[in-house]
Amino acid sequence: MKKKILSSLLCATVAATTIIGCGQSAQETSESTTNATAEVSATEATSEEAKTEETTSSDSGEKVTLSIYTQYADDDTKVPYDYAVEQLKEAFPNVELNLIVQAQDDGQTLKTLAATGQLPDIYQASTDIINTFRESNQIMVLNDVAQSTGFLDKLYEANKDLAYAEDGNIYAFPFSGQEYVLWYYNKALFEENGLEIPQTYDDLKNCIEVFKSKGITPLALFGQEGWNTAAAYDVVATRYTEGGIKALDEGTASITDEAYASAAKTLEELVAAGLFQDSATTTNYDQASEMFLSGNAAMFINGQWYIEDATSALGENVDWMFYPAADEASYEAGKSVFSGGGSASGFAVNPDSENAELAAEVAEFITEKYCEAKVMYRHNPLVALDTGKEPDSEYPAMMKKLSDTLPTITATTKFTWGLTNSTFNDGIQSESQGLVSGQFTAEEFIADMTDIME
């Protein structure tokens, strides 16, 4: 019995090596195809090849393989990556990328890779990652590269602060520019029910009542994700004080300030009125998004990157509104304050990489190409760099409206991934979720947040 298992194991191993061999040659032939998916597997195959080459003959060392840890799942991440890889072939013909797809695991994988010295050459780093890796010198200072590659010249003036960390160094090349939390609504649903766009919370409560009586969810929240509940709190908080959660994160305001207490109270009331679906805290992004796109929910809170998806599903029927406020005066005043903002997230380089200098240049190149692809194919002009590219079709109406509003925006806050205080970040995500669930009171929220901040 044992022998049988062992021998079959051996057989399988032999089969394994032959199959891997076959796979490689098959993929080599498909290398020339520009098909996006074939691209990845081809890259993977050739990267393996390159590795063996490196070890066997170092004198022929023309090809360099750089590993890159980044997202590669939906159109918003695949399109830029594929575009960047294609462009890279011309600009850096000797460089191959070995793609490691990023896991949605709060940085668990990346941190473990760093702790065990296996950090990829290039990786997508969030603010939290940058701050953590900075302490252990596992993230390269890119000041010189940013200068020599012309990155700093291309960086939009408004995004200058995004590139620099607290200590004044550049650790990552950001590709996203300033981003905004938009309050989307389904125009058709509002019109059918004879409703105006709510300006005050009383208007909003009226809308909630009407929608609920029709069996429509007023606002679909994806509250399983802490950032969305934090954003829900922030869009209310910014109506009372323009600092929002950013001021709390930086410690320039306190959760016990009246503005934040009022915001919590308001959100509590809106939740009690039924603004969100009952199971908001266990709803994921796709569930909530589908509710909105299929007309089962009238409103939705998400970043401006959602414009493309919303427009392609709902066309003329979707728009965004300024966040409602306590009264008309603060509604008008609040038009210049948006929740959201930029973050220092971007492509970072492992300083211990064998080809660190080259990796830094490639990281910068990829960042530029990401920006180009986002403008051209994703119709999102809110990127970090001035690419000089035009979109392949007209910008959606919502994006135009946002562009027109941009000059009037005087203050933004932050997305949770841009927050620098990780204790506050964890606290605001879970506490706002409690508030949104309707099972924690505004008083509990304030008291718990006070505890956490101590």
Next chain:
Amino acid sequence: METKKGILHKIFIVFCWIYAAFSLYPLIWMLFYSFKTNQEIFVTNPFGFPWPLHYENYITAWTKYDVPLYFLNSLLVSIGTVVITIFCALLFSYATSRMIWRGRTFTRLFLGLGMFIPVQAIMIPVVKVVQKFNLMGTRWSLIFPYIAINLAFACMVYYGFFKGIPLELEEAACMDGANIYQTFFRIIEPLVRPATVTLVIYIFLNAWNEFILANVVVGSIPGLKTLPLGVLFFQGEFTTDWGGMGATMVIASFPAIIVYSIFSEQVESAMTIGGAVKG
């Protein structure tokens, strides 16, 4: 009285079958799910038959990553884990349950520690150990940690089974002049086959479905990735292609189910042989 009992029995039988249907439902649901789009899954048709069939989910899954290669890696890692774990656990449990030496209870409980530690907690130290032994870049980098994860559990199950075997068996073997190794491999080991079979299935599935360690250890090595890592190609920062993930999960689960269905016949016969020897 008799009829009342009969009715109760019938109700009970019906309940058994309903529960079985309830256990089989996920299979059908998963199959349906893998042919749907996000919109169908969440809004329009979460539970019904998928129509039209979005079989392109399978095409996406198949083209996004090298399914046969991942499959093979999963298979090799799982088989390696199962064989070594079973071998080590059998020997260890026999020594701690039936052989006579000081400190055997302590040794057994000591090894039991392994059951209690979550993978997330020991991940960094484990990966460092794997590196120290120069196992990175080989399938052993997954096999050894997997053995360590399953060992304590396997030992505990075997311990229970060894304890249940009549003591006279060794006595008889000893009198017949067999040495301890012969006694163990020829007489005792066949008696715990039912346990071995259940453990083989359990450990195989554990190794087959493991994600967290696999992602850290072989996530950056294209040639060594295992099937569970395939789902990464569908999970974006915000949106997830659930239908594609469903297809990936079907591709990953159905081989296990087929193997089990075939194997379960084997289970049955292995168990009856074990019983017959003992009776």
Next chain:
Amino acid sequence: MWPPDLLKRNNTMKKYMGNKLAIFLFVLPALAIFLIFDFFPIIQVFAYSFTDWNGLTTPNFLGLKNYIDLFNDRVFYTSNRNQLIFAIVITVYQMLFATIFAITISDKKMKGRKFLRVAYFIPVILSVTVVCQLWSAILSGQGLLNKLFEAFGSDYTQNWLGDRYKAIYVIAFVNAWQWMGYQFALIVAGIKSIPADYYEAAKIDGCSNVKAHMKITIPLLAETYKFCLIISLTGGIKAFTEMNILTGGGPNKSTFTLTYMMYNAAFKKSDYGYGLASASIMVIECMLVMLVINFIFREKNQLKEEEKSKKRRLSYGN
């Protein structure tokens, strides 16, 4: 475990079963792997729990600070309460259903028993991700369960996974449902190893089927039940994935467990040391549970053994 009278009777047996070389060879492979890949990392977990390590930098010794903070953390108590609930729910559910189904399946007269046996095991084969996706679809606000209640005109629709206090029971149920099949398989294997003549003897004595099982199966499977109990309880204490997928620990951390706390602290807050402190507490809790179970079962085992040897002597006498 070897009854003293048997050993006295046969001194060569003691030598035979005390073969030092064999013991060494048998224990070595498992112990070596355990020491290297389990014990050594566990030691580090305990050591780092006294530091401010974030996983990357050189750690600074903090003394008991992490533990003191832990005992002052509201979430620590929620986590412990949840673990207890989780462990109790899955233990009761799994052992009850596993026993009932195992006995039913072992009855040779039962029709379709082979099919049922495979069916009950199916959830075990599926990955936790699949099972959790299914249940989150069933239990969500617009899910199957609520729709069924609506269809029957019942008012019992619930926010199953979003409730601060009840969600943990629902998650425990999902876990119990999935892993019941494994305990079922273990008990079936156990029943198979019980000689059939025991039951025949019981039948001759006029015992009903149920009574025969109560008298024979359950006591003889004490060892099997012991590890089923350990699996359930420690499984409850270690639970993580279900929470992660079904509720994300929410709302507001009310479905956290110590493993979740560890994960949250280590990876969301980059406070590995604090996370490892909660992991250490968890390991200690698990060890205590195992020792208590061993203690309870040991008493019974000894009693049983004594009875057995009494019977044996009687039968020898005859």
